[in-house]
Amino acid sequence: MTNPSGDHDRGFSPLRPDPVNNPTSNGPPASPPARFSPRLGLIIGGVVVAGLIAAQSITVIPAGFVGVVFSSFSGVKPIPLQEGLHFVLPFVDHVTTYDARLQEVTLAQNTAQGDEGSIRARSKEGLDITADVTVQFRIDRSKAAILHKELGRNYINTVLRPQVRSKVRDSIGQFGAADLISNQRTQLEASITTELNKSFSRNNLVLDAILLRELKIPESVAQAIEQKQTAEQQVAVERNRLQQAEISAQRDVVQAQGKAKAAIETAKGEAEALSLRGRALKENPQLIQLTVAERLAPGIQTVMLPSDGNFLLDMKSLGTQSLPKTAQNPAPQTPAAPAAPQSGN
Known part of the structure; x- marks a missing residue:
């Protein structure tokens, strides 16, 4: 049986909605699927790669540290990296930090x-x-x-x-x-x-x-050492006391020797003075009478008359002699002053 309207030729099916003849079918018309842009993918990939390269090419050495660079091509580089920001080859250089502080x-x-x-x-x-x-x-x-x-x-x-x-x-x-x-x-x-x-x-x-x-x-050794040191300290104290006693005795000897020397020098001085005095008296006999006169008591009045006999005249013995009878009630006499010695010339 043929279809006069030709629906069979257009592939019409009663089970499939016809968007033209039946516009009120289920839901709105389906939108076309989204398409991924190759250009956008390249941009995103480039940004990611650039970020990785930047992260691998920049290294920061903290304060107090030093960095050693190992290159995949040449090995350990001889010059280390000091503190601060440094650029290295990404994916080739690897930095190891060492603490350089105390x-x-x-x-x-x-x-x-x-x-x-x-x-x-x-x-x-x-x-x-x-x-x-x-x-x-x-x-x-x-x-x-x-x-x-x-x-x-x-x-x-x-x-x-x-x-x-x-x-x-x-x-x-x-x-x-x-x-x-x-x-x-x-x-x-x-x-x-x-x-x-x-x-x-x-x-x-x-x-x-x-x-x-x-x-x-060990504790036993420490005690023995301590006892030994204590004994040595006591010996040192006794030795110090002995030295002080010896020093004191030497001081006394020195003082005694000094006194003896002083006495000897004094005796020598006195002997020399007596010798000089005796020599002077021997050479000047008049000094004997002067010395005797100086040693007489102040109450004795004497007159030393210069003569060859060298005698002393007692004035008191002369005052006891009787006066002449004609001299009655004499006026009081002032004692005569001793005459000064005169030279024999």
Whole structure:
């Protein structure tokens, strides 16, 4: 049976809506599917690639750090990167940072987990010594590339700790236990510092200080050393007292010798004075009469008459003689003054 309207030729089906003959079919007309633009994809991809390249080509070295560059083409570059912003080849150069600030490592009994603990050594006489040590150091900035190439980031465990233990043991073995806990602690630090400086310089490290926090010896040995030091101090005190007594005795001897010398000199002076006086009297006999006159009592009035006989005349004996009878009621007489000695010429 033929279809006069020709619907069969247009592929008409009663089950499929006809948009022309039946416009009120289900929903609005379907829109054409969206098409992806190749140009937009290229732009987005370029932005992503540029961001990755920029992120790989810019590196920032923090303050106090130094960067070592490893190139996939040439290996470790000899010149390290200092603090600040730097440009590197993306995907080719890789930067490793090292802390160049002051660092410290402590080897002690009560340290943080992971430390090896105190250093056990033997003194010069073979006694056990336990040392707690702190090492302050920093890496050599100019040689950070060599440090990275030869030691790597684990240089503290591979080099620093073993070297510190070895040098501390060697230095302690040069001293006696009594000296270490009394008066040679500073010398021990100096010895350790000298040896560690040599080792650190070979490994591109800079030693800042070695600090001996504590030195421990057996308790029995410590008591014996303390008793010995106490006895030595007592001997030193007694020796000091003896020296003071000897100094005092020497002072007394010196004073006695000084007094004796003074007495001798005084006697010599007096003897010399007497000798001179005797010589003067011998040469001048008139000085004898002058001396006798000077020594007479002030109440005795004498007159020394110059004559060859050299005699003294007593004025009192002359005053007792009787006066002439014709002289009655005489006027009071003033005592005559002694006549001055006259020369015999």
